[in-house]
Amino acid sequence: MSLKDNFTADEWFKVMTGPGRAGAAVVAASPSGVTGLLAEAGAIASAMRESVSQESRTPLMEAMAADLLGQPAARPPEQERARNVEDVKNQSLEGVRQAMWLVSAKASPEDAAAYRNMIMLVAQRTAEAAKEGGFLGIGGTQVNDKEHAVIEELRQLVGGAETGRGLITHETPPGAATVRPEPGPDGSGNSN
Template identity: 65%
Template sequence: MSIKDNFTPDEWFKVMTGPGRAGAAVVASSPSGLTGLVAEAKALSDAIRDGVSADTRTPLLEAIAADLLRTAPDPAVMPHQERARTMQDALEQSLKNVRQAAWLVSAKTSPEDSAAYRQMLMSVAERTANAAKEGGFLGFGGELVNDKERAVLDDLRRLLSLDSTAPASTPADAPSPDGSGNSG
């Protein structure tokens, strides 16, 4: 039995898209120009690739890596996702998806898999934030990580229980995928 068998197809989709959503939350918080967007997209994909190909990867990360190497799924059979109308909607949807993915992994895998997955989500977000300067003009001035990006990174640390002041979440005390506290 594969670790992937612990998840329904919709749940697995959320787990697979969690890292991309972590990076998307940073991008949506402070959209960059075209060159910044390209740099952030590259950092996001590189961070995911590095996370699932590390020598110390867990069974969950191995399953994710195996799925990333497969042919892309047919968009017609992928779960419906609401389209964001604004950048704020994109940010909120991304954070919600990250929360759901982290909860699913925490509830359905080992503590080691859960910790590695949460760390990968955070690594993707941090590398995305550090990929391009925000503000400035024609590449001059600006700052590598601005206040809006820092706020999203802080939100993700809390959400993923990676904040040193927050207690680590376990399936018993973590909010449910919808954030309500209900298990269903």
């Protein structure tokens, strides 16, 4: 039995796409021109390859490496379409949160740490891939404030590398509906 067997097909899809979603969140925070987008997409792929190609891979990184070389999933699960870059960023961050939750719940702490490092490497390399601002490559900054903000948001979402473990802010599994109490007669949420 492989580590991948711990996950359903939909869960594994979320795990496999989590790092790419981290990169997408950075891209959506500060969209670049066509050349910048190509550089950022290349950085996402390169950082993922680097993470799964290390000599001291965890079982999760081994399983991800095997899938990256194999056949892609036949059909991704249905999801709401993003209407603008803010939606892309928010949906990407939620996808990372779900993926990190799944890895933390179903894999070893070493696997979770390796996955967290992969997500942060993808985010950092994506942000550094193209200068933002400027004109024709002159001026601008390598990583702008919006990209820094998303990287920090990702760091908080997955738990900083300095803590050594994921920061799971929800105990409910990804996709579970949140039940909110109906407001009381006075509108306070209290039934009294």
